Amino acid sequence: MKSLPIPIGRLVALSLGLTPVGCGSAQSGDSADASDNADIPSGRVAFRFHALVGGLGLRMDGTRYANPSGPGHLEIRDFKVYLSNVALGKGTSSDAFDEEDSYHLARFSRRSNTYEFELSGVPPGQYDTVNLSVGVDPSANQRLDHMGDLDPNNQMAWNWMTGYKFLVLEGTYHPEDESSTVPIVYHVGLSENYKEISFALPEMLEVRDGTASVLNFDVELNELFHNPNPINVARKPSIKFDPTDASRMASNYEHMITLRGPASPPTPAVNPP
Amino acid sequence: MSTPIRGGRYRLGRASITGITTLCALGACREPAPRHHARHAPGWIPAHFPSPPDEPLRNTRTPAGIELGERLFHDPILSRSKTVACSTCHEPSLAFTDGVARSTAGASGHPLTRNAPALTNLAWGTAFLWDGGARDLESQAIGPLTHPDERGADLAELTHRLGRDPSYRAAFGEAFEAETIESAHVVRAIAQFERSIVSASSRYDRFVDGLAELSPLETRGRLLFESSQCAVCHLPPLFTDWAFHNNGLDESFSDREDGVLLGRYRITHDRDDIGKFKTPTLRNVARTAPYMHDGRIETLKGVLDHYDSELVDSPTLSPILQAAGTIGIPLRDDEKAAIIAFLRTLTDDDLLDDSAADTEAVREHPRGFTPQ
Numbered sequence: 001m002k003s004l005p006i007p008i009g010r011l012v013a014l015s016l017g018l019t020p021v022g023c024g025s026a027q028s029g030d031s032a033d034a035s036d037n038a039d040i041p042s043g044r045v046a047f048r049f050h051a052l053v054g055g056l057g058l059r060m061d062g063t064r065y066a067n068p069s070g071p072g073h074l075e076i077r078d079f080k081v082y083l084s085n086v087a088l089g090k091g092t093s094s095d096a097f098d099e100e101d102s103y104h105l106a107r108f109s110r111r112s113n114t115y116e117f118e119l120s121g122v123p124p125g126q127y128d129t130v131n132l133s134v135g136v137d138p139s140a141n142q143r144l145d146h147m148g149d150l151d152p153n154n155q156m157a158w159n160w161m162t163g164y165k166f167l168v169l170e171g172t173y174h175p176e177d178e179s180s181t182v183p184i185v186y187h188v189g190l191s192e193n194y195k196e197i198s199f200a201l202p203e204m205l206e207v208r209d210g211t212a213s214v215l216n217f218d219v220e221l222n223e224l225f226h227n228p229n230p231i232n233v234a235r236k237p238s239i240k241f242d243p244t245d246a247s248r249m250a251s252n253y254e255h256m257i258t259l260r261g262p263a264s265p266p267t268p269a270v271n272p273p
Numbered sequence: 274m275s276t277p278i279r280g281g282r283y284r285l286g287r288a289s290i291t292g293i294t295t296l297c298a299l300g301a302c303r304e305p306a307p308r309h310h311a312r313h314a315p316g317w318i319p320a321h322f323p324s325p326p327d328e329p330l331r332n333t334r335t336p337a338g339i340e341l342g343e344r345l346f347h348d349p350i351l352s353r354s355k356t357v358a359c360s361t362c363h364e365p366s367l368a369f370t371d372g373v374a375r376s377t378a379g380a381s382g383h384p385l386t387r388n389a390p391a392l393t394n395l396a397w398g399t400a401f402l403w404d405g406g407a408r409d410l411e412s413q414a415i416g417p418l419t420h421p422d423e424r425g426a427d428l429a430e431l432t433h434r435l436g437r438d439p440s441y442r443a444a445f446g447e448a449f450e451a452e453t454i455e456s457a458h459v460v461r462a463i464a465q466f467e468r469s470i471v472s473a474s475s476r477y478d479r480f481v482d483g484l485a486e487l488s489p490l491e492t493r494g495r496l497l498f499e500s501s502q503c504a505v506c507h508l509p510p511l512f513t514d515w516a517f518h519n520n521g522l523d524e525s526f527s528d529r530e531d532g533v534l535l536g537r538y539r540i541t542h543d544r545d546d547i548g549k550f551k552t553p554t555l556r557n558v559a560r561t562a563p564y565m566h567d568g569r570i571e572t573l574k575g576v577l578d579h580y581d582s583e584l585v586d587s588p589t590l591s592p593i594l595q596a597a598g599t600i601g602i603p604l605r606d607d608e609k610a611a612i613i614a615f616l617r618t619l620t621d622d623d624l625l626d627d628s629a630a631d632t633e634a635v636r637e638h639p640r641g642f643t644p645q
Binding site: 153 | 331
């Protein structure tokens with residue numbers, strides 16, 4: 001399990017400066033872990049993603065949310081998204097630190113609406129940008145015999161066409177008159193919908209030897225339905241393989257993730273258990 | 274029951290991987306080297322075949338990988354119910370098909386949407402499944418493994434299951450130097466085995482090599498085949514162009530069933546691809562009935578009748594099938610009989626018999642033979 005179960009109630013109480021450092025088990029099993037070599041100075045940076053609807057923590061307990069682009073309500077039961085090719089930039093170098101085999105399946109559940117992974121082996125220094133992508137890059141997306149988070153056993157691979165679902169959002173649409181419910185199935189993939197996102201850090205991210213910092217990101221689900229392309233759940237409860245529909249939602253998920261603020265200050269590394 | 278001969282044959286088949294000549298020189302052979310052991314020889318290309326595309330660097334064939342793939346291919350452990358193997362629908366003696374139009378042998382018992390294709394000469398393939406949706410054999414294998422109407426396997430449970438079997442742990446270790454068995458290893462082994470199934474030993478092949486004669490009727494059929502539109506799509510020597518065509522089966526193509534009836538369009542979303550399906554190879558075609566992507570035509574005569582006079586027009590109908598100034602390929606009955614006689618020369622008895630014998634050996638001795 002990569003995600004940390006954090007009770008929904010606590011989310012509101014978390015303030016940036018006091019964010020506790022995540023456990024050290026979050027790094028990808030595939031990534032080269034330079035911190036194995038104690039001689040090379042390196043720090044760690046945790047990436048923590050908070051799934052939100054209308055600014056409040058996503059709940060998958062039957063909570064109904066207003067349809068962001070039309071009438072009725074929606075209930076969300078499953079939300080997963082691939083976050084990949086994570087890099088830290090410094091000045092003119094946008095990839096001063098590149099995570100290897102950088103594929104993270106962010107899974108959100110009824111138990112936890114946060115997901116976290118950690119970059120390890122980050123060379124000490126000051127970083128001013130964070131780059132990550134939504135989806136799976138075209139090179140990795142043209143085959144399925146991957147390991148780690150891309151293992152098809154995560155049920156994110158299509159079985160009829162080579163490629164991954166980049167984003168899965170499933171649930172139920174409830175019309176205003178409660179006449180009949182409609183399943184919501186958004187499976188957005190296709191290589192052209194791989195979106196690279198760059199975040200300028202409001203303050204330098206200082207990485208020091210043996211320390212860990214945390215970057216917090218909001219993942220706002222309402223953005224999926226109106227920015228920049230309005231998608232009315234009532235009319236379009238399902239997107240599976242129509243490339244036009246998929247591309248419209250992908251243009252929206254490009255804007256779904258925002259950086260919450262400066263990184264929490266580095267704290268001394270905790271001893272691994 | 275395993276007879277000594279069959280056991281010997283099985284060992285011999287494996288020995289051919291590592292160098293049959295050496296072993297024979299040492300007197301280890303009980304039988305003369307089989308003329309046909311091509312499917313166990315990575316990298317072997319029949320002289321009259323084109324060069325295949327490079328196999329993926331991440332999964333180059335090894336004897337251990339091919340052997341593991343063959344075992345997995347026949348093992349029903351690869352299904353949720355432990356009752357359905359790859360070979361349930363890809364029976365070696367039927368050129369790796371199943372003899373039915375749309376199988377109901379899968380985990381759910383629901384009829385599949387398409388006919389099980391022959392699995393020969395896949396090393397030359399460029400896209401897999403009837404609509405070409407799978408980009409390589411490794412990725413293709415995920416589909417039938419997990420589809421609820423095929424084997425319905427949960428890949429995490431499947432690899433766990435395999436990992437509990439010491440003989441599989443050893444085989445995966447040998448093939449992939451893997452400490453834990455991953456789904457990627459499973460599909461890579463299966464792909465290695467599939468790439469090793471080479472059909473190039475039919476009577477037609479011996480004719481091409483100057484080692485056999487065709488009868489006058491077969492010769493007439495060959496000339497008709499090669500000079501008509503047949504050979505444009507069913508291009509010798511592989512008897513497929515690996516491309517997608519609408520061959521006039523339907524007037525319209527429904528978007529029901531998640532687009533599975535739309536053919537290549539389902540993958541490309543190009544309207545020009547509506548109703549197009551991949552050209553199947555005609556190698557071993559006498560053994561692969563019924564025909565077409567949904568198995569709707571039962572006999573070779575029925576197929577030729579279709580091309581002669583039963584084609585229906587639609588916007589994407591192949592221009593190749595309109596080249597005669599009319600829709601279809603006009604053929605008289607005696608011409609059809611000659612073409613069918615020729616098509617029967619494409620049956621590769623060596624491959625099918627060897628495969629059937631190997632299959633029996635693998636099924637009887639799934640853990641392989643340990644040299645005494």
